[in-house]
Amino acid sequence: MPLLPTPDTRHVDFDKIYEPSEDSYLLLDTLSSDSETKFLHDRFPAQTASPVVLEVGTGSGVVLSFLTTNSTAIFGHDSILTLGIDVSMPANLATRETVSRNNPRGFYLDSLTGNLTTPLRDGSVDMLVFNPPYVPTAELPILPGEEDEDTGRELDLLALTYAGGPDGMVTTDRLLDMLERVLSEDRGVAYVLLCAQNKPEAVAERLRLGGYGEKGVRWKVEKVGTSGKKAGWEVLGIWRIWR
Amino acid sequence: MKILTSNYITCAVKACKSSTLSFPLHFQDAELVQEEVDFNAEFIVGILPRIEWDALIVTAAELGFTNLPAQKPEPTEEAPLGEQVLKDLHKLLLETQVTEGKLVCGNCQHIYNIHQGIANFLLPNHLV
Ligand SMILES: C[S@@+](CC[C@H](N)C(=O)[O-])C[C@H]1O[C@@H](n2cnc3c(N)ncnc32)[C@H](O)[C@@H]1O
Ligand SMILES: [Zn+2]
Numbered sequence: 276m277p278l279l280p281t282p283d284t285r286h287v288d289f290d291k292i293y294e295p296s297e298d299s300y301l302l303l304d305t306l307s308s309d310s311e312t313k314f315l316h317d318r319f320p321a322q323t324a325s326p327v328v329l330e331v332g333t334g335s336g337v338v339l340s341f342l343t344t345n346s347t348a349i350f351g352h353d354s355i356l357t358l359g360i361d362v363s364m365p366a367n368l369a370t371r372e373t374v375s376r377n378n379p380r381g382f383y384l385d386s387l388t389g390n391l392t393t394p395l396r397d398g399s400v401d402m403l404v405f406n407p408p409y410v411p412t413a414e415l416p417i418l419p420g421e422e423d424e425d426t427g428r429e430l431d432l433l434a435l436t437y438a439g440g441p442d443g444m445v446t447t448d449r450l451l452d453m454l455e456r457v458l459s460e461d462r463g464v465a466y467v468l469l470c471a472q473n474k475p476e477a478v479a480e481r482l483r484l485g486g487y488g489e490k491g492v493r494w495k496v497e498k499v500g501t502s503g504k505k506a507g508w509e510v511l512g513i514w515r516i517w518r
Numbered sequence: 519m520k521i522l523t524s525n526y527i528t529c530a531v532k533a534c535k536s537s538t539l540s541f542p543l544h545f546q547d548a549e550l551v552q553e554e555v556d557f558n559a560e561f562i563v564g565i566l567p568r569i570e571w572d573a574l575i576v577t578a579a580e581l582g583f584t585n586l587p588a589q590k591p592e593p594t595e596e597a598p599l600g601e602q603v604l605k606d607l608h609k610l611l612l613e614t615q616v617t618e619g620k621l622v623c624g625n626c627q628h629i630y631n632i633h634q635g636i637a638n639f640l641l642p643n644h645l646v
Pocket of ligand 2: 529530531534540623624625626627628
């Protein structure tokens with residue numbers, strides 16, 4: 276696969292919004308790799324119903340824009356529908372702008388403000404992408420609307436982009452619990468980024484054994500992209516999760 | 519927010535997911551704007567299988583679009599969709615946007631606000 280263009284995000288204000296970083300670029304590289312474009316072409320053949328692609332936590336919109344602009348190369352399907360969700364309104368405005376500035380070819384539906392996949396109808400998503408807040412921290416920051424004068428907890432949008440609570444897994448665990456509902460039964464697939472401190476092998480095993488959600492779905496799980504080797508340790512990995 | 523999007527969303531309150539009243543959400547005080555999108559007949563045909571038709575009819579009627587067929591069209595090679603139906607769908611699903619307004623759950627009556635075209639589904643603490 277020839278190198279696909281990286282979306283231009285120069286218009287985004289990175290004081291409040293996550294700046295595209297090594298993790299973002301690892302997602303772009305992985306989703307456009309030979310193995311994943313093959314997987315996605317096979318899963319979403321050109322003559323079948325348009326896949327609905329949801330990115331959770333879009334930030335600047337760099338990943339969703341990449342998928343929307345390069346939909347034909349990545350999916351072999353011209354008419355994908357893309358949808359973004361983030362807890363941060365500034366991130367949602369930025370995402371909309373990023374998509375429209377980068378020659379979208381797939382059809383960008385909208386950005387929504389919300390917590391993970393809570394506003395989505397069951398079975399409505401064919402492909403989900405999540406670069407979560409994955410850094411281990413003592414606790415999770417509050418979400419917009421949870422500000423509390425009594426405890427003095429204030430909203431910190433930048434902390435929400437990286438702080439993942441114990442093991443860096445609090446938000447990601449919640450998302451993994453939701454997969455069984457939001458992903459379509461026949462074609463659903465998710466790509467989730469995990470870092471070494473998230474104990475990714477244990478997370479993958481729990482997914483395989485049906486340890487997430489309420490229905491005990493036994494997912495297929497495979498690591499399909501890695502980066503940032505430190506003393507032999509891979510720091511970041513992209514995991515493909517599907518039925 | 520585009521009308522097609524409303525076909526994929528529902529109330530964010532967990533207890534509402536099992537209620538048929540929570541989908542589709544109902545637009546209120548919607549300010550509509552039309553934004554031109556290149557017409558592509560194949561594209562409309564491709565998204566038809568991904569549409570919950572009964573919900574779309576409800577949403578369309580609430581916004582004043584009453585010319586959709588009552589049953590979901592099932593185009594075949596011998597009987598493709600007529601140009602007019604395709605154009606009506608194109609206009610409603612892809613070109614019509616709600617810039618300001620509300621979405622209301624028919625089960626719990628919770629109101630989700632739409633500002634600058636972006637709907638907010640974050641819940642107050644007591645509903646999470
Ligand atoms: C590591 S950043 C990734 C940003 C962008 N996707 C990228 O790859 O550059 C994580 C994003 O998730 C968002 N986020 C954090 N918690 C969330 C939640 N509960 N629901 C939705 N989005 C969330 C943050 O606002 C932030 O934009
Ligand atoms: Zn409700």
